[in-house]
Amino acid sequence: MIKGVIFDMDGVLVDNRDAHIEAFTRLFKKYGVPFDREKFMPSFGMTNDMIFARQAPELLERYPLEQLSLEKEALYRSIFEESIAPTRGLVDFLKSLKEHGIKIAVGSSGNTNNVNFVLSRCHIAEYFDAIANGDMISHGKPDPEVYLLAAKLLGLKPEECVVIEDAPVGIEAARRAGMAAVALATTFSRDRIPDYDILVDDFTQLGYEQVMHLPAFADRPVQVEN
The missing domain is CATH 3.40.50.1000 (HAD superfamily/HAD-like)
Known part of the structure; x- marks a missing residue:
């Protein structure tokens, strides 16, 4: 039962799919890494450590995961806060x-x-x-x-x-x-x-x-x- x-x-x-995609796009652009939407979509629903490892492992070699995650999620919330429902x-x-x-x-x-x-x-x-x-x-x-x-x-x-x-x-x-x-x-x-x-x-x-x-x-x- x-x-x-x-x-x-x-x-x-x-x-909130588009807000997450926009946040990743802005973050990757800031660090000079291309963001591939089609490559990203199978990762939707995974944790950030898994997403960064699949999408941009080179960033993890240069920056701590916690720093990248905090920055990305802050971007996401700022993007989504006006339209959230x-x-x-x-x-x-x-x-x-x-x-x-x-x-x-x-x-x-x-x-x-x-x-x-x-x-x-x-x-x-x-x-x-x-x-x-x-x-x-x-x-x-x-x-x-x-x-x-x-x-x-x-x-x-x-x-x-x-x-x-x-x-x-x-x-x-x-x-x-x-x-x-x-x-x-x-x-x-x-x-x-x-x-x-x-x-x-x-x-x-x-x-x-x-x-x-x-x-x-x-x-x-x-x-x-x-």
Whole structure:
């Protein structure tokens, strides 16, 4: 039985793909490194250490990861702060889950500052019972660590949780955690999103009953890398 819903943040709580891309573009330009959007997209949803290692390993040879990450995320928040808003239908969906006694968590690769920024600016912090973010884990998506942690913080078993994701690496993380997966076609087109249980364009197409009747995936192996 489904007792909890775990929300990814980027592309799920907010549609912020373009703000992240613009932040990386500006940062890379500052340091004289070209930014390849197509090369970047498969990394969307990963932690910054994974993104920089894939996109610009030469920067990591010259500057500390913490410096690059702090600068990039500050750029992102300054770019996004004027247009930030919850994704379409999100607030009504959160209210519906709460009315039915469902536990709710964030499971995001984003750092603490970014998660707090989104929850506070969108006025949705009150709906969440737990937060698992990139500062709390050792392995980013597609590793299932963040979703397993979110379930633990909710006091639930993995098979009692549904993950809502927008990125293939996030859906893979949910599956590896033994959880059902709802996909939002916000960041990626429908044909680029694999292995979902439900696929919607936004939360106006998703209801409590649909989520609660999803099958559990307790028989899927949980894989956590050391």
